Amino acid sequence: xRRDVFQAIADPTRREIIGLLSNQQFNLNAIADNFDISRPxxxxxxxxxxxxxxxxxxxxxxxxxxxxxxxxxNEVANWVEQYRKFWNQKLDALGDFLEKEAKDNQQ
Numbered sequence: 001x002r003r004d005v006f007q008a009i010a011d012p013t014r015r016e017i018i019g020l021l022s023n024q025q026f027n028l029n030a031i032a033d034n035f036d037i038s039r040p041x042x043x044x045x046x047x048x049x050x051x052x053x054x055x056x057x058x059x060x061x062x063x064x065x066x067x068x069x070x071x072x073x074n075e076v077a078n079w080v081e082q083y084r085k086f087w088n089q090k091l092d093a094l095g096d097f098l099e100k101e102a103k104d105n106q107q
Contacts, residue, residue: 003052005075013037014045018054021068028064 008014013035020026020034032042046066049055053072058065 003048005052005054005072008049008052008054009073009076011045011048013041014049017042017045017049018068021055021066022070025058025065025067028066031066 009018016035017031020031028043028046029039031046032039035042046055046057049066050057054069055066056069058067
């Protein structure tokens with residue numbers, strides 16, 4: 001099953017994992033040590049993050065190291081950007097309207 005970035009960031013645990021990996025690589029055990037959930041649950045979150053392309057896993061001997069891949073977060077940034085522009089325009093128009101109303105009421 002192919003997952004998308006929005007599914008991945010919808011879960012707080014996965015967001016925490018992404019945050020943890022934002023500064024350095026960790027092996028699966030080191031990631032699991034940062035959470036109060038079972039290792040199989042952490043592995044499930046890692047699998048989802050891998051399926052949507054937010055992390056990559058590299059085998060090094062017996063260890064598997066996870067590394068963040070933030071390129072896929074551009075999807076989220078682009079989606080949010082369109083709404084940021086929309087709301088900024090609306091709020092600017094509201095500000096202009098309120099200033100005009102205030103001036104009109106002072107006269």
